[in-house]
Amino acid sequence: xxxxxxxxxxxxxxxxxxxxxxxxxxxxxxxxxxxxxxxxxxxxxxxxxxxxxxxxxxxxxxxxxxxxxxxxxxxxxxxxxxxxxxxxxxxxxxxxxxxxxxxxxxxxxxxxxxxxxxxxxxxxxxxxxxxxxxxxxxxxxxxxxxxxxxxxxxxxxxxxxxxxxxxxxxxxxxxxxxxxxxxxxxxxxxxxxxxxxxxxxxxxxxxxxxxxxxxxxxxxxxxxxxxxxxxxxxxxxxxxxxxxxxxxxxxxxxxxxxxxxxxxxxxxxxxxxxxxxxxxxxxxxxxxxxxxxxxxxxxxxxxxxxxx
Amino acid sequence: xxxxxxxxxxxxxxxxxxxxxxxxxxxxxxxxxxxxxxxxxxxxxxxxxxxxxxxxxxxxxxxxxxxxxxxxxxxxxxxxxxxxxxxxxxxxxxxxxxxxxxxxxxxxxxxxxxxxxxxxxxxxxxxxxxxxxxxxxxxxxxxxxxxxxxxxxxxxxxxxxxxxxxxxxxxxxxxxxxxxxxxxxxxxxxxxxxxxxxxxxxxxxxxxxxxxxxxxxxxxxxxxxxxxxxxxxxxxxxxxxxxxxxxxxxxxxxxxxxxxxxxxxxxxxxxxxxxxxx
Numbered sequence: 031x032x033x034x035x036x037x038x039x040x041x042x043x044x045x046x047x048x049x050x051x052x053x054x055x056x057x058x059x060x061x062x063x064x065x066x067x068x069x070x071x072x073x074x075x076x077x078x079x080x081x082x083x084x085x086x087x088x089x090x091x092x093x094x095x096x097x098x099x100x101x102x103x104x105x106x107x108x109x110x111x112x113x114x115x116x117x118x119x120x121x122x123x124x125x126x127x128x129x130x131x132x133x134x135x136x137x138x139x140x141x142x143x144x145x146x147x148x149x150x151x152x153x154x155x156x157x158x159x160x161x162x163x164x165x166x167x168x169x170x171x172x173x174x175x176x177x178x179x180x181x182x183x184x185x186x187x188x189x190x191x192x193x194x195x196x197x198x199x200x201x202x203x204x205x206x207x208x209x210x211x212x213x214x215x216x217x218x219x220x221x222x223x224x225x226x227x228x229x230x231x232x233x234x235x236x237x238x239x240x241x242x243x244x245x246x247x248x249x250x251x252x253x254x255x256x257x258x259x260x261x262x263x264x265x266x267x268x269x270x271x272x273x274x275x276x277x278x279x280x281x282x283x284x285x286x287x288x289x290x291x292x293x294x295x296x297x298x299x300x301x302x303x304x305x306x307x308x309x310x311x312x313x314x315x316x317x318x319x320x321x322x323x324x325x326x327x328x329x330x331x332x333x334x335x336x337x338x
Numbered sequence: 339x340x341x342x343x344x345x346x347x348x349x350x351x352x353x354x355x356x357x358x359x360x361x362x363x364x365x366x367x368x369x370x371x372x373x374x375x376x377x378x379x380x381x382x383x384x385x386x387x388x389x390x391x392x393x394x395x396x397x398x399x400x401x402x403x404x405x406x407x408x409x410x411x412x413x414x415x416x417x418x419x420x421x422x423x424x425x426x427x428x429x430x431x432x433x434x435x436x437x438x439x440x441x442x443x444x445x446x447x448x449x450x451x452x453x454x455x456x457x458x459x460x461x462x463x464x465x466x467x468x469x470x471x472x473x474x475x476x477x478x479x480x481x482x483x484x485x486x487x488x489x490x491x492x493x494x495x496x497x498x499x500x501x502x503x504x505x506x507x508x509x510x511x512x513x514x515x516x517x518x519x520x521x522x523x524x525x526x527x528x529x530x531x532x533x534x535x536x537x538x539x540x541x542x543x544x545x546x547x548x549x550x551x552x553x554x555x556x557x558x559x560x561x562x563x564x565x566x567x568x569x570x571x572x573x574x575x576x577x578x579x580x581x582x583x584x585x586x587x588x589x590x591x592x593x594x595x596x597x598x599x600x601x602x603x604x605x606x607x608x609x610x611x612x613x614x615x616x
Contacts, residue, residue, distance in 0.1 A: 080450050084608045101608070105452040117447050121372045133364030134451040134458075136357035162375075178447075 033058045033186055033217045034079065039088035041074050041241075048074040050241040051088070056234070058185075061208055061218040063232035065225065065326060071241040072221040076188050079219065080110045093185055106135065109179030113191035115171035120164040124155055124174050127163060128181055135182035142181075149177035152207060168195035176207070186217045193227055205231045229322035237329050244329050252325045258282070258293035259320050262300045265289050267313035275307055293324075361453040365461025366468065369439070373469060387424065387477040391484065394420040414570045418485050422566055423538035425477040429501060430536065430558035432470035433508035434529035436463045437515035441522035455604045456597070459516075463508035467501060493568045496585070500561035503589035507557065509596025513603040537562050542575060557588040 034056040041049040049071045056062045064072050077083040078090050081101040090097040092104045119127050125146055132142030150159045153173040163171060172195040179187055187208075193201045208218050208231050222228050228235060229249045236246040245252060253259075258281075264272075265288065272290055276283075281300070283292040294300045297317040304315045373379050394417035439462045443449065448458045481487060511525050534540055535549060536558040542550060553559045554575075564581045567574045574581055 082450060082608065098608075102452050102454070105450060110447065110450050112447065119368065119372055121375045122368060126368065126371070130364055130368045131447075131451065134361050134448055134453045136361065136452060 031058050032056065033060075034062075034090075034092055034219065035094075036075075036090045037088055039075075039078065039090055040086050041071070041078065041083065042086045047241045049078075049085075052238075052241075052243055054236060054243060054246065056186075056217055056219065058217055059212050059215045060234055061212045061220065061232045063220045063222060063228040063235040064238055065222065065228060065235055065322075066238035067223075067330070070238045072238060073190060074241075075238075076110070076190055076219070076221055079104075079186070080108055080188055081105055106182065107184055108186045108188055109182065109184035110188045111175045111179040111190065111192060113194060115168065115175060115195060118163050118171055118174060118178070121162060123160050123162055124150065124166070124170075124177075125159040127174060128178055131178050132181050137182060145181050145183070149180050152180070152210075153177045154203060169197055169200040172196055173200070173204075176204070180211070184216070186219060187211060189218065189220045189222075191222055191224075192220060193222070193224055201227060225323040225326055226321070235322065237326060239330065239333055244333060245325070249322050249325075253320050253322065256320050256325060256328055258295050258324075260294050260297045260300075260317055261320055261324060262292040262294050262297070262304070262315060262317045263289055264292065264304065264309060265314050265316070267309055271309070271312055275309070278307075293320075358453065358457050361451075362457050362461045362464075365448070365458055366465040369462055369465035370469060383473050384476055386428075386473060387421075387480050390420055390424050390477070391417070391480055414566075414572060418481065418487075418570060419541075419566070420539055421477055421481045421484075422569060423533075423562060425474045425481070426497075426500065426558060426562045426565060427533050427536065427538035428470045428474045428477065429467065429497070430470075430504050430507075430532065430556075430561070431529045432466040433463070433504045433511055434525050434532075435466040435469070436508040437511040437525040438522035439466065440512040440515045441519060455516075456600055459509065459512045459600060463505055463512065466508065467505060471501075487569055490568045493565050496561060496564045496568065496582070499582070499585045499589055500557065500565075503557035503561065503585060503592050506589060506592025506594075506596045509600050510592060513596065513599040516600075516607060517603045532556060532558065535559070557585060557592065560585050560588070 032055040034054075036052055036054050039049055039052045040047070052075075064075060066072050074083065078085055078097060079092060081097050081104050084098050092107050095103045095107065097104050119130070122130070128146040128149060129142055132145060137145060146159075147156075150156045153176055155170060155173055155177060158166065158170060163174065166174065172192065176189070176192060179189070189208075192208075193204055196204060205227065208220075212218050212233075220228065220232060232249065234246070234248050235252065236243045238244070245255075247255075267288075267290065269288070272285065279290075279292060280303070281292050281294050283290055285291075292300060294317075300317065301315065304310050309315065436459070440459060443458070443462065449455055451458075515522050515525065532538075535545070535553045536542075536556045537545075537553065538558070542553045542559060542563070545553060559575075560581050563574050564578060564585065566572045567578055567581075576584070
């Protein structure tokens with residue numbers, strides 16, 4: 031069942047087209063990732079779904095409720111965790127922040143207390159709930175924002191760069207939390223630049239650029255559509271040697287810093303080539319399966335080549 | 339458009355007057371808690387009036403009652419004049435405080451909840467006025483301690499009408515802050531200008547004639563004039579009864595304008611967006 035539906039959605043800011051004729055739907059229990067560079071239209075999409083922005087044309091709905099006509103109902107169905115941790119009250123405790131928002135979401139007093147306890151526990155903040163937010167670390171604040179977004183048990187959770195302030199352990203915990211939320215038939219919509227994490231947590235992703243969705247599907251599907259299934263990464267090879275052999279590399283390659291990234295379909299062939307070229311004695315070669323990050327750069331470069 | 343989907347999709351939220359009232363009180367409670375949690379802010383609540391008492395006492399010695407009566411038409415000291423002015427200006431300035439608070443609130447997320455913007459901003463306006471009232475009460479207490487003023491019920495009515503007017507002005511300024519953004523600083527500065535225009539510290543009749551029209555459009559000018567006439571027996575600019583009617587009219591106009599402006603702004607910002615990010 032589709033929980034979020036967007037149809038021919040366009041949003042313009044003056045002459046700038048932030049979203050251009052976008053159509054997509056997200057089902058119950060999905061963790062959906064929206065990827066794209068800065069200014070691609072991700073935050074505009076979140077703002078429209080959060081009823082903070084009206085579309086120029088087209089429609090967006092949550093659980094069948096139109097984001098413009100039934101804005102108040104949609105607000106009770108979505109929980110928004112913005113990227114900015116300044117949006118918390120630093121002079122209130124974590125508990126007070128959540129209780130205040132529970133009031134604003136219209137929860138009864140007893141329900142509010144129970145939800146505050148549950149949310150703090152879910153996000154691992156029970157022990158610091160009574161501390162002022164000003165004493166929290168960045169990661170704790172990010173988790174409190176997520177707890178705040180969950181306080182009214184929303185059907186859809188809208189997250190904007192949720193892990194930007196988290197340490198590796200925090201990221202791992204957040205992945206588990208989001209998976210847990212989605213398993214409760216709640217839908218998670220994530221905007222992020224962190225491709226590796228999106229690949230780990232999202233059941234479906236879309237890449238957006240200049241207001242248009244350029245590809246959409248399950249991460250594994252998108253990866254399988256790539257013309258290369260493996261990436262060979264040649265590291266620590268002195269630059270003069272790389273420049274010397276560059277013209278003879280038989281595959282598509284690019285140099286990022288001191289690393290040569292080669293797109294290949296057969297890992298054995300590239301390994302043999304590196305050995306024959308004497309590159310293995312100069313540096314190291316690692317071969318990995320293609321990832322969502324490769325899909326992202328492949329699609330972006332394709333668009334750039336096409337001049338879009 | 340029909341409302342589809344099952345009730346099972348609904349989260350825990352409640353609607354109705356009770357829930358809105360609870361939200362309103364929550365905004366007031368937590369806004370005040372955020373401010374008064376800083377011990378320095380509590381200290382300032384007492385320190386601000388004390389600064390005025392000290393400054394007023396010093397200047398009172400430099401200005402004779404006769405000189406001062408030229409502009410006020412009554413026999414009162416500068417100190418008492420200033421303290422009454424301060425008490426009312428603190429209340430009137432609360433409406434300016436709302437604009438700054440709304441500007442901050444834009445990115446804080448209260449306006450993303452099902453609680454309507456009018457309830458959130460009303461709560462912030464009331465919290466700001468309550469905060470002004472706390473300092474104002476300290477000033478009035480000092481006033482009764484250092485002078486022989488007597489309690490006046492008419493002055494209390496005047497303050498209540500004034501509060502209604504200031505609340506309305508608060509809604510207007512909050513709408514402007516919400517619509518135009520980054521004007522909180524400007525509105526705060528206007529609050530300081532207002533203290534000179536409304537006669538809080540300088541009698542309106544002592545102001546240059548070209549400034550007086552600005553004074554006359556401020557509700558605080560008439561609230562102050564009426565309260566001073568009631569408490570200190572000073573001359574009023576207009577007939578006292580006319581001044582009362584004027585305050586009532588200004589309160590009604592400010593509230594109606596503020597409400598309509600806020601409703602229109604709420605619609606407008608959903609078109610423009612609360613955030614400039616995309």
